[in-house]
Amino acid sequence: MMESRIKELARKRNAVILVHNYQPPQIQDIADFCGDSLELSIRASETSADVIVFCGVHFMAETASIVCPDKTVLLPRTEAGCPMADMITPPSLKAMLEELGKLPVVTYVNSPASVKALSTVCCTSANAVKVVNSLEEKELLMTPDRNLASYTEAHTDKKIHKWAGCCPIHDALRAEDIEKARQKHPDAEVMAHPECRPEVTETADVVLSTSGMLKHARQSDRSSFIVATENGLIYPLKKNCPDKSFFPASETMMRMWPNALKIWLPKSRSLLISSKKRWTP
Ligand code: CIZ
Secondary structure, eight states, rough: OHHHHHHHHHHHHTEEEEEETSSHHHHHTTEEEEEEEHHHHHHTTTTTTTEEEEEOOOOHHHHHHHTTTTTTTSSSSOOOTTTTGOOOOHHHHHHHHEEEEEEEOOEESSSHHHHTTTEEEETTTTHHHHHTTTOOSSEEESSBBBHHHHHHTSSSEEEEEEEEOHHHHHHTOOOHHHHHHHHHTTTTTEEEEEOOOOOHHHTSEEHHHHHHHHHHHOOOSOEEEESSSGGGGHHHHHHHOSEEEEEEEEEETTTTTTTGGGGGHHHHHHHHHHHHHHHHH
């Protein structure tokens, strides 16, 4: 079986397989760890693995490489990118800072490492408000997600200049999609990701990162949830809470990043075989 062959190859090469929460079920099932991008990199740093196979997109593999500088990081599909991360580059950031003047820059983890290197501090969707409030300055620039920046601005008294990027999948969701989902599932609690537009986060019952949604669903007394993030998260939610119900906020819009779906089992297997030389002493 392909799955057991991959696990065996990973074991032989002392590799840890990290799988992002949005990946398809078949990929999540071969994971040593599933989670959000930063959480996965931190967990990998706590292992003695020599190699990380990161089933995710570019910026996640880069994060793993920053957090685990001594490990070799492999991305099963090098063309698997994040559209939002591609909406900012170091020259475009420098140009904006020339226009705005010297401001601290808070950059979301979903960004290229080259942009993180030019930033004052980085944040996740879970800690953005805390990170912004930790700055002494009253005015700052947040990149690259304008929606996360708007959500943060609503929870701080600082002036936030917003980079114009967004996740096209989350940004496509509208308040009326939430309204329709509520009509279909009136008892369900709405959990929305802060990458959604303000019209969606304002109408949601709770606004959480992917790991936050997994934790909240486990701890909540509620038994059904409308999930306003990429539909890939429905699988780990159901796996974590088999006795609860999870409904996508929109069946049609919230499909996973097409590029992230490029990761599939045969590719992970051939990667473990073909890159053997890179980690055999
Ligand atoms: O940082 C991550 O892994 C992403 C893409 C979102 C989240 O909320 O976990």
